[in-house]
Amino acid sequence: MTSNLAYDVQKIRADFPILSREVYGKPLVFLDSAASAQKPRQVISAMVDVMENDYANVHRGAHYLSQVATDHFESAREKVARFINATEDEVIFTRGGTESMNLVASCFGQAHLKGGDQVVTSVMEHHANIVPWQMLEGSKGIEVLFVPVDERGVLDMAAFEALLGPKVKLVSLAHVSNVLGTVNPVEDIIALAHSKGIPVMLDGCQGITHGSVDVKALDVDFYVFSGHKLYGPSGIGVLYGKKGLLNSMPPYQGGGDMIETVTLEGTTFKEAPHRFEAGTPAIVEAIGLGAAIDYVSEVGMDAIAAHETLLLEQAMAKLSAIEGMQLIGTAPNKVSVLSFNVEGIHPLDIATVLDRQGVAVRVGQHCAEPLIKAMGYEATVRASFGMYNTLEEVDKLVAGVEKAKKMFGA
Amino acid sequence: MSMELYQEYADALDMLDDDMRFEYIIDLGKTANEVPFPEDFMRDENLMHGCMSRVWIIHTVNDGKHNFIGESDAVIVKGLVSMMTKSFSGLTSEELAGITLDHVRKLNLGALTTQRQVGMMAMLKHMQKLAAV
C-alpha cells in the first residue's frame, strides 16, 4: 500500500500538542477520535486569544469589546455556514449534536407533530437520535419507526421505503454510523422522503468529520453536528435548518437575546437563528469551532478523507488476518470507524491491554445499544482514525490486539 | 477482623511494578473459577449496572458475617471483582461499613488504569449496598 505523499501527516501531528504526550510511559496512540477528537494549537490559541484580548458578552454592549467579540462570534457562524454551504441565518449554535437533535424533537415536535404521527429513524442510531423521539412517544403519542440494518451494517432501503407511509412526518437518520462507520445513502434517502413530502434530519456528528458536506446539494432539511468531533472544543454544536422550516418552529428556550419585544402581555420572537439561542452562548467555544473549521478546510476535507481511508483499509486488512477476528460493520461505503471483537476475548480485556500499550480505543455499546444487539454482540472494541493518525499507529493497534490474544490465550 | 486475604493482595501488589500488577490481576481473573459462580445467578437482578463489562455480585449472610462472590465476563474485571469479594467477605456489618475507598486505593491499582480503580470503588459501594450496611 502506498502512502499519500501530498498529505503530510507529521506536519499535522506537530499541530496537536497532546499527541506528543505519553501514557504509561508509552507514546499515546489516539484511536478514539469518533468519541472526541484532539485539538490543534490553532484552535487552542484562538480560544485563549479571545479570552485574553477580545472577550465580552455578544449582541449586547454598545462598547468596543462587545462589538469585537460579536464580530468574532458571528464570523464563526459564517465559517460554519460556508463549510456546509448554508447561509448564516440557517446556522444555530447549540451545546452539541445531542442538543441540536433535542431542539428539533422539541420545537419541530411542537409545531408539526401530533398524536398518531410517525417519525422514522433506524436501528443504527446513536441514542441521541432515539431517545428524544421516544420521549415524544411518551408526551405526544407519536410513534417511532426503525429502519433495520443487515449483517454488514447497511440500512435496508427497501424497508425504509416501505415505512414511508402517510403518517410519517419526519425522517431522522445518521449520515454516518458512529459504531460501524457505514455511510448511509443520504441522497437516496432524502429523494425518497421528499418525494412523499417528508422532511429529513441527518445526524452528521460522524458525517461532518470524514468528508465535505453540502447541505444545499443534499437538499437536507436539518443537519446536526458537534464541535468536539471536528477538532474543535466541546460545549458547542450546530443545527443547520432550512430557513422556512426553522421559522415555522417555536423557540426552544426563553430568555435573553431571542426576543424582539417583551411586554407584560407577551413576547415576539426574533427569527432564526437567534430565536433558538436564548441566553449567553458559548462564545469562546464557537470561536474555537470556527478555528477548527479553518484548520480542516486548509488541509482539505477530501484529503483528510483519503488519508483516513488508507488507514482504514490497512487496519481492516491486517486485523482480519488475526484468527478469530470479527470485523463489525463491513458496508461497502464506510469511513474510518472500525468496530471489532476477537472470538473468546471480552472487548474490555482487549481495550485494557491496548490501553496499557498507550493505544486509546473505545469499548462498550458506544451509545448505540440497539445496534450492538442487532449485530449480535454485547459490546465491541472501536478504533476510530482521525486526520492525525498514521500507518505506524495502525500497526500498534494490530500488535496490541495480537498481544491481547496471547495474554488471554484465545 | 479477618482481612488476611486483603492484606495478602495488598502485600503482593506492593512488590510488583505496574506491568506485573496487570498480569497479576489477569491471573486472578483466569483462576477465579476455582469456586465457580453459579450459572443461574447470572441474572439481571444480580447485575451491577454502569460497567463496560457485565459484573454479577451475590451476597449471603452466615452467622452475622457477610459473604460475596463475584463474576464478570471480562477477565480483568473478574480478577478485580474476585479480589474485592474475597477481600471483604467474612466481615460483620460494622466491619464492612468501615471499609473505605482508602482500602481500595491501598491496593495500588490506580496506575493500572484509572478506570478500573473507579470500577473497584463502585464494586465496594455496591457490596455495601447489597449488605445494607
Ligand SMILES: Cc1ncc(COP(=O)(O)O)c(C=O)c1O
Ligand atoms: C452519530 C452520533 N450522534 C450523536 C452524538 C452525540 O454527540 P454529542 O455527545 O456531542 O452531543 C454522537 C457522539 O457521540 C454521535 O457519534
